[in-house]
Amino acid sequence: MLISEIFYSLQGEGSLAGVPSVFIRTSGCNLRCSWCDTPYASWKPEGDEMSVTEIISKVERHPTRFVVVTGGEPMIAKGMPDLLTALREKRKHITIETAGTVPSDGVPCDLASISPKLANSTPTAKSAGAAWTEKHERTRLQPAVLRQWCESYNYQLKFVISSADDLREAESIVSQIGIPIPPHKILLMPEGTDAETLRSRTPLLIDWCQRKGYRLSPRLHIEWFGNKRGT
Numbered sequence: 001m002l003i004s005e006i007f008y009s010l011q012g013e014g015s016l017a018g019v020p021s022v023f024i025r026t027s028g029c030n031l032r033c034s035w036c037d038t039p040y041a042s043w044k045p046e047g048d049e050m051s052v053t054e055i056i057s058k059v060e061r062h063p064t065r066f067v068v069v070t071g072g073e074p075m076i077a078k079g080m081p082d083l084l085t086a087l088r089e090k091r092k093h094i095t096i097e098t099a100g101t102v103p104s105d106g107v108p109c110d111l112a113s114i115s116p117k118l119a120n121s122t123p124t125a126k127s128a129g130a131a132w133t134e135k136h137e138r139t140r141l142q143p144a145v146l147r148q149w150c151e152s153y154n155y156q157l158k159f160v161i162s163s164a165d166d167l168r169e170a171e172s173i174v175s176q177i178g179i180p181i182p183p184h185k186i187l188l189m190p191e192g193t194d195a196e197t198l199r200s201r202t203p204l205l206i207d208w209c210q211r212k213g214y215r216l217s218p219r220l221h222i223e224w225f226g227n228k229r230g231t
Contacts, residue, residue, distance in 0.1 A: 012221030
């Protein structure tokens, strides 16, 4: 499968923030988010073809059982079920970071970190081309697929927020999933790729989390390392 990068770092987002983890980033995505911070794995996919054996060998060099499979969109990667099965055989804790547009089909997963894409993610025709703009907007939200992920795994719903309108849209998406979602499983994360922007958007999320019972998810790796590869 095409692998953009494999690296060892601390998880910077979500309910496992701070946990030393090996990140396996596949290359390739079925969406084109306007604010994507890994264009080398989505807009212009790059990387090396690696076998499952080669990937597992790199994972096992590091002293942690926590593995994060991310992208791009990892669920479209060729051979992903085989990789996840191999990680399970090695007794790894598997987090899958997905937009929730592709069914899981029962793959091994300990934490589904699902990030439904809001309207703020849709690129302009000028930046992505009319065809990608239409495809992204048409496919970015799949309530039935989101429900299947939530019913099948331990999960967190992680929304990238830049405005109050985004907050209201996130709540609308949660209601469309069609099953009760505990507030603590709804994570609000400020949009941005630099510490100053993240800090400027955090007060709005703090207020919303306090009023609604949601969880704030900072982007700690940006604070720690900046917006760069391998972190």
